[in-house]
Amino acid sequence: MAYLATNNYFEDKDFVDKWLYTMRTGELDLSWMNAATEKVKPKEANPRRGLTYRDIDLGSYGYTDMPEKVRRNRSYAPRGAEIPEGVPDAQPWVSRKSELWAFNTESYYEEAVSRQWNATTDIPWDRLEGVELPENIGKSLSQLMTFLTEVEMIATDTPAMWLPRLNPDFIEVRSFIASQAMDEARHAEVFRKRALTTGWGLMQASPMNEMALKHLRDADSFSEMSVALHLVAEGNVLTLFRFSEYLSPTDVDKRIFRLVMQDEARHVGYGMQHFKYVLEHFPEKREVLHAHLDEAENISFAGAAATELTEAFIILAGGGMKQENIEEGIKITTKFNLKQMQEHFERLDKCGMPERRERSKLYKMYEMGVAAAQAAGINLN
């Protein structure tokens, strides 16, 4: 049982005697005051912004000079603290910087904290009073919200389950991942609330999409998780949020999607900067990431075609279920699907993986989809 203490202090006479002796005499040890740590004077670079993690990137406390492989600290000692004998081994899985670091990691966390919002009070829910959507639009909106709640629940679990596995020396990444879990929990909350306020309640869970989401949770390494979650899944979801904002039937829905897209874009930003970092600093990982992308893209392709989601999109995009609505909805949904794929490959190009287009089966599907859309007279701009 790993949680057992290394001693039974209630029955340790020396320990109890020392506790009572200190209370009785007031005699202090004070050896901790001589901790062999660095003295620094942090200062805000910009007082309007406040004291940021970047401002305390100083000497032994900083992240700039952190080694690629953290061997010194395997405990919960904060980076830069003196680590005495006896701290337990917390057994982190990830102690290699390039396995999780991203360019500007610290600023993504600061931005996340600064841009938090509240699903209960920042959405003008009262403006939905008296709003009655046509039944097929209301049900389609609720189906979309049902799907998004599923997405966000697993998007909460996935970063959260990696937190205790990350070496505490990577406090900036751990903080960002914690903020992401909070963002995703808020997204699950806001989508659930919006589903119920449609008046139709929740609609149907999605087997195809849940299979895709499980893939995110079960990645073998942090980098693989990040590629699948931050780059592929959240990249797709970011495009989906923009598309959903575009389709939103009320200004309340518009605000919801504008707020969630901000968080999602930040997660994608971290994912891109991590992907760049790992390709530059841990080049042996390139082939592993290709292999993981092969699977992530396969699942992403299948998930995007899930009937219960695609049909809801078509109805929302076309504005109803008449033949002309459906035709228009299919055109708009096709443009959206192709845009998701196009942006995915743009991101990979910029991160330093331009060869992905040659290898990817998804890219072949994208080319096939573009040709089919053009043949159908769909303007892709």
Place this chain on the structure above:
Amino acid sequence: MGVSFPSTDYFEALKARMVEQDEKFRRLGYIDTTFGVAVGQNGKARNFILEFEVFDLKNVREVASIDLKQVDFVLEGDSPVWREMIENIKRNGQADASHDINTLAHFGERLKIRYDDPDGHDKLYRFMESIQEFFDLSSKLDVSF
């Protein structure tokens, strides 16, 4: 006092309103992005670069052309589209569901988003609510075209 659009005076007026509503923009959070606004008029374009930092529009300037490598993204559209958006904001106090930036730009039919780096492009969405609220400050201006 009225301001004309497009002009640096228009953006400076929004900047002044942003300062007046400091609490609101602090609540929305940091906005760290530099982006371009291009307004097409009679086959030519007037181009502006807006630099946001922390909670503020730090600087705005008009330029002859915009180098996509020097900005995160450019919002580009013909003058009538911008005019329709600004007049809609004035009428409603904020952009309505058909005139917010994402809706106008989503498929590039009315406004286009140009970018060199997809990470820069994504900043439009990272700071979307602040950018939308910034343009919504037009409701407090008398704008001539």
